[in-house]
Amino acid sequence: xxxxxxxxxxxxxxxxxxxxxxxxxxxxxxxxxxxxxxxxxxxxxxxxxxxxxxxxxxxxxxxxxxxxxxxxxxxxxxxxxxxxxxxxxxxxxxxxxxxxxxxxxxxxxx
Amino acid sequence: xxxxxxxxxxxxxxxxxxxxxxxxxxxxxxxxxxxxxxxxxxxxxxxxxxxxxxxxxxxxxxxxxxxxxxxxxxxxxxxxxxxxxxxxxxxxxxxxxxxxxxxxxxxxxxxxxxx
Numbered sequence: 001x002x003x004x005x006x007x008x009x010x011x012x013x014x015x016x017x018x019x020x021x022x023x024x025x026x027x028x029x030x031x032x033x034x035x036x037x038x039x040x041x042x043x044x045x046x047x048x049x050x051x052x053x054x055x056x057x058x059x060x061x062x063x064x065x066x067x068x069x070x071x072x073x074x075x076x077x078x079x080x081x082x083x084x085x086x087x088x089x090x091x092x093x094x095x096x097x098x099x100x101x102x103x104x105x106x107x108x109x110x
Numbered sequence: 111x112x113x114x115x116x117x118x119x120x121x122x123x124x125x126x127x128x129x130x131x132x133x134x135x136x137x138x139x140x141x142x143x144x145x146x147x148x149x150x151x152x153x154x155x156x157x158x159x160x161x162x163x164x165x166x167x168x169x170x171x172x173x174x175x176x177x178x179x180x181x182x183x184x185x186x187x188x189x190x191x192x193x194x195x196x197x198x199x200x201x202x203x204x205x206x207x208x209x210x211x212x213x214x215x216x217x218x219x220x221x222x223x224x225x
Contacts, residue, residue, distance in 0.1 A: 100152030
């Protein structure tokens with residue numbers, strides 16, 4: 001089967017940098033996606049890594065290493081509005097379906 | 111385009127009743143997904159459609175759940191004989207095509223409470 005592991009909660013300070021890790025066990029996948037979900041809101045797409053390496057989108061960057069079965073989301077210059085849950089999800093190559101992690105709640109302190 | 115919409119936003123029902131939810135995806139998206147999410151968990155896949163064809167249904171989904179997407183536009187999810195364990199947020203999402211399935215656009219969800 002497939003599984004993804006993320007820390008349940010991460011705390012950081014406003015203005016700082018935080019890294020949210022995602023390790024996975026899966027038989028075959030196209031890439032790794034990251035989504036943000038605010039309390040009471042719907043998940044919104046942040047980034048996707050099809051290849052190993054770093055993808056940068058403004059203050060957010062995402063990284064994938066297939067050899068290490070590992071990825072991370074890096075958030076820079078943290079703002080209070082970044083307080084949310086962050087989910088990693090792998091896109092399965094058998095059916096183009098996303099399999100999701102349980103999410104990491106990011107708490108930002110002033 | 112106003113994005114993915116879902117109706118109703120909230121539904122309270124008594125155990126044993128049937129409920130139906132509607133999802134209107136982004137118009138040019140041909141893939142539509144249904145997920146269930148409970149507190150502190152990621153979205154759990156229920157089923158998905160490619161146009162009007164239902165291509166896959168989660169093995170975890172009991173026969174009480176059924177979904178349709180007539181004409182490849184809006185979709186409905188019906189739960190028959192609801193149980194308290196069905197209480198959750200039901201999310202609908204759409205994507206442009208299978209090759210873009212990594213980027214899904216979600217609706218606001220329907221929160222179901224079974225009493």
